[in-house]
Amino acid sequence: MPFFHVGVSESIRDGSHNMQMAKEYLDLTDHDSEAVSQLDIAAQRAGVEFYEVFALRGIRVDRVEPGLVVCSFKVPPRLTDRAGNFATGAIANLVDVVGNSTVYCLGRPMNVSIDMSISYMSKAKIDDELEITSKRLGQRGRYFGTIVVLKNKATGEIIAEGRHSLFRSNFVPKL
Numbered sequence: 152m153p154f155f156h157v158g159v160s161e162s163i164r165d166g167s168h169n170m171q172m173a174k175e176y177l178d179l180t181d182h183d184s185e186a187v188s189q190l191d192i193a194a195q196r197a198g199v200e201f202y203e204v205f206a207l208r209g210i211r212v213d214r215v216e217p218g219l220v221v222c223s224f225k226v227p228p229r230l231t232d233r234a235g236n237f238a239t240g241a242i243a244n245l246v247d248v249v250g251n252s253t254v255y256c257l258g259r260p261m262n263v264s265i266d267m268s269i270s271y272m273s274k275a276k277i278d279d280e281l282e283i284t285s286k287r288l289g290q291r292g293r294y295f296g297t298i299v300v301l302k303n304k305a306t307g308e309i310i311a312e313g314r315h316s317l318f319r320s321n322f323v324p325k326l
Contacts, residue, residue, distance in 0.1 A: 205229065206230070206241065207248065208227075209227055210223075210224045210245075211223045219286055219287070220252045220253050220284075222282070222283040222285075223280060223283070225279070226277055226278060226281065227277070228277050231276075231277055235276055235277055236275065236276060237279070237310070239271060242269065242271065242301060242311045242313075243269055245283055245299070246269055246301075246313035246315055247264055249283050250285050250298075250299045250313065250317070253295075253297045254290070254295040254297060254317055254319075263318050263319075264317055265294075266314075266316040267313055267314070267316070268314045269311055270311060270312045271310075272309045272310060272312065273310055274310070275301075275310045280303070281303060281304060281310060282302045282304050283299065284299070284300050284302070285297055286298050293319040293320075294317070294318050294319075296314065296316050297314070298314055299314075
């Protein structure tokens with residue numbers, strides 16, 4: 152029966168049922184909790200250090216040229232979903248970081264992500280070796296465009312392709 156034909160009390164009941172189903176799906180199982188507790192992450196204060204250790208540990212820079220950065224990354228268990236696939240959020244993070252590296256200039260104002268568009272083409276599994284290539288597409292003033300491609304090294308299959316727009320602010324961080 153379509154939603155608009157359902158009475159208000161029935162639609163509220165169905166909505167709470169759907170919310171309960173979603174909650175049950177998102178809750179960690181005992182197995183998931185055990186897996187998380189076994190992650191080998193040194194205790195550190197929250198912030199950049201934790202982010203780098205958790206999200207970026209294992210990335211290797213293979214080649215750097217003006218407007219081009221090529222990296223390798225082996226998919227770790229800590230960045231996979233319940234099905235053992237490389238998590239889409241982790242892919243988005245790599246598009247952001249590696250895309251930014253193509254236009255980063257030491258000592259210059261920081262770049263701010265304006266827009267990211269990612270096409271997820273296929274899945275990567277735990278221990279798959281990926282090649283991440285970022286190319287600068289162009290620049291107009293302080294606005295930059297990059298494209299980032301994540302590819303399975305063994306099969307050549309494209310995992311994801313992202314376009315990343317950045318803006319160089321006037322703000323210079325004091326470190």
